[in-house]
Amino acid sequence: NVEAKFVDSTVKLTEKMKLDCVYPKKATIIQTSWMKSNLTYKENIAALHPVYGIHISDNYKGRIHFQKDSSEDSSLYFVKSTLEDVGLYCCSIQTFPDGTWEKVIKIIQPDAFEVPEKQNHYVFTEPGGNVTFTCPYNIGGLVQQVMWERIKVDQMDFIVLCNSLGQKSFGSDFEGRTLVDCTSKTSSMMVLQNITASDFAMYRCVVTGRNKTFAMSFTL
Structure with a gap:
């Protein structure tokens, strides 16, 4: 059920869009x-399919394409999108031996996509390195959840969410390379490992309480 799962990425509707879908581990990809x-x-x-090639449904022929030369990269490229393309998408990759991996992407209308204002919190690292973000907060009362996300010009990616019980839920692209401490009541610390070029972006932690919300953004 796509609706029941977290949305991994939110993408702004533009005529040409890329919906990222790359399996994050090493495995044999059977079909996407x-x-x-x-x-x-x-x-x-x-x-x-690595042997049978690519099959595109009639409704999408001439409007989407894929990278020809990469079996690892199953990202979908829209070249002629319309308002009807707003909605929820699921990329499902069958792998051996790991089984099925899924990513949920939501395309929203441009006026619904808001990038937060940049704050002067800069964090530095190099490709291949790790980076630590610390988000101190005091919202007076019980914290219901803390969410971390990566923000780009036309896309927001869900990284991890800590709920009030200290349980963690990770976005599909970040599980396995993200460490987070969900036990603290006054700050949230997140470590992102194996930084790649696409990680150089804005990051935001959003802390939600019963009556108050606090947000802090960082630039990597």
Whole structure:
């Protein structure tokens, strides 16, 4: 059920869009499926198979394409998008021996996409390195959740969420390379490992209490 899962990435609708889908571990990819989740049914968009090639549904022919030379990269490129493309998408990768890995991406209308103002909190690292973000807060009362996200010009990526019980939920692209402490009541510390070029962006922690919300952003 796509709706029940966290949205891993939120993408602003533009005529040309890239929906990122790269399996984050080493495994044999058997097949990748792209679907759009409509209210009552799932619409098949495309299937990618290392032997049988790429099959694109009629509704999407001429409007989407994939990288020809990469079996690891299953990212979907829109070249002629329309307002009807707003909605929830699921990239499902069948692998051996790990099983099925899924990523949920939501395309939203441009006026609904808001990038927060940049704050002067700079963090430095190099590709391949690790980086630590610390977000101190005091919202007076019980903290219901702390969420971390990566923010780009036309895309927001969900990294991790700590709930009030100290439990963690990770975004599909960040599980396995993100460390977070969900026990502190006054600050949140997150370590992002194996930094790549696409990680140089803005980051935000959003702390939600019963009556108050606090947000702090960082630039890497």
